[in-house]
Amino acid sequence: MSASHLNWPEAGETRSARWRSESGAPPPKRVVLADDSLTADAAFRLASEGTGMLWRGDFQNARLLLQALARRIDKPRKTKRAKADTPTPSSVDNFNLYRQAQSQRARTLAMLLIEFDGAHHITLRRAPDVVQACSEVYGAGDTAQGNYVAPLRELQGLIGAHEWRKKGVAIAALGGDRIHPHYGVFAPVRGDYMELLAQAPLPPALSAGGVAFDIGTGTGVLAALLVRRGVARVVATDTDPRALACARENLARLVPGGQVELVQADLFPEGVAPLVICNPPWVPARPSSPIEHAVYDPDSRMLRGFLNGLAAHLAPGGEGWLILSDLAEHLGLRSRADLLAWMDAAGLQPLHRLDVQPIHPKADDLTDPLHAARSAEVTSLWRLVVKTVA
Ligand SMILES: C[S@@+](CC[C@H](N)C(=O)[O-])C[C@H]1O[C@@H](n2cnc3c(N)ncnc32)[C@H](O)[C@@H]1O
Structure with a gap:
């Protein structure tokens, strides 16, 4: 897990929190605050250029925004017709392109960020209780450890894993x-x-x-x-x-x-x-x-x-x-x-x-x-x- 910090400007000062990423992603270099007024197209542009969006709006709207970002990434693109003498890509090339696209997709979706307190609480409107799911992966929480920030997509992975673990x-x-x-x-x-x-x-x-x-x-x-x-x-x-x-x-x-x-x-x-x-x-x-x-x-x-x-x-x-x-x-x-x-x-x-x-x-x-x-x-x-x- 990456153990660095993340800084962002808020209310006239620079705020900071621990960065968490089980997938080992580094923290975004630039972070802006985002809320329900952000359009999916604007969010897609920010995410594509590597700007983190720290969510301050309604939690469920952040979920919807993430889905909208995924739809934009997955939209089939028009491919240029290959020239007659272009060699057909091999299976290895196809696989490598697929993996590259997968990791680019993961990087873009990881730009929507959520702040937690040290005890794994999220203080956003309509946020779920994720204390158990987070404790299972990050360890027991403790407010004294200070806040941390993680990608919403990673949180969704933790919640999914928690459900699997419960259900079997x-x-x-x-x-x-x-x-x-x-x-x-x-x-x-x-x-x-x-x-x-x-x-x-x-x-x-x-x-x-x-x-x-x-x-x-x-x-x-x-x-x-x-x-x-x-x-x-x-x-x-x-x-x-x-x-x-x-x-x-x-x-x-x-x-x-x-x-x-x-x-x-x-x-x-x-x-x-x-x-x-x-x-x-x-x-x-x-x-x-x-x-x-x-x-x-x-x-x-x-x-x-x-x-x-x-x-x-x-x-x-x-x-x-x-x-x-x-x-x-x-x-x-x-x-x-x-x-x-x-x-x-x-x-x-x-x-x-x-x-x-x-x-x-x-x-x-x-x-x-x-x-x-x-x-x-x-x-x-x-x-x-x-x-x-x-
Ligand atoms: C494909 S999973 C199989 C897990 C389980 N045996 C099953 O069939 O469901 C491979 C497992 O090997 C473990 N593993 C990877 N490298 C290993 C190593 N050098 N020595 C022992 N275990 C290793 C991984 O942590 C993982 O749990």
Whole structure:
């Protein structure tokens, strides 16, 4: 989180407050006061040039203004007809343009700002009570800490996350039991890969009493699923303290027998296991904010780290289960040949592969620039074993 301050002119003096942005956005260099008299077109011009608008009007009107800004950003633009000799952009170029547009959109929408007191209260007309939602992400509030300013769009993300956390996500593979994701922790909303994990036959080496490792546990959903499948003990790791706190809460409810041990570790815990599972981020590209770390991973660092360390952490006869979407292959960001070569170089060979076509909420959206790649996407569970020397 960015820890800087924000200054603005108000009532003849310069006021200042702490700046908060979980997405790591820097504070806008110039800030003006804005209220219900500001038109959407004027707000769009200010936001596009990077001027922050600190809202002093009715809270619900700020919400409407944000929607109006989003509509202006999303309005389809007339594109110039390409010259006959212009090369067609590759999938990688399309993906990069899409990501650039996404981050420009996020920057523009982050220009509408809300002031909070240190205890997470907003003093605007018709403002909701967001104390709980903010405390879950920013920590307990305290008026003595002074006011802070954050983008309204970020606040909406916090409120959305709070609702998800309260309501939870029903997991079919857990008999409909719910996982309650925390802010910034990968939410298992796409159940497809859990079905793969529920179907794959447990390795014979995982005899009664055996331990499995769950690398990058997130909400703890896969660790819970392994225990439900009869695995006696699971050691689950993650590097993200938010994920570990979230997994601890979910597992206390779903696995009350304490069969899952949570460890903060980069990839593997100590020792070996007859089953090691991992669902790493699947798009090798730079995350545009810390909360995208579960999906975007530059150079497939976690995937390659998992493959390279797997053989050393497998007990004799053990299996590594890699859950991986091939979206990156359809986007031209990684090839199947690369993946197979990494497995081979790590001394591994695929024993079997289970595939599923994910049901993606955007798969039917023809206006989505990544439509072709998303509609062809397949998620696989690769059962990997240590290569046998011929
Ligand atoms: C795609 S999410 C999967 C979460 C969960 N296993 C699931 O399937 O829903 C990837 C997880 O790996 C974690 N992670 C990323 N790099 C890691 C590393 N080097 N070691 C351990 N965990 C890592 C992230 O924090 C995130 O929780």
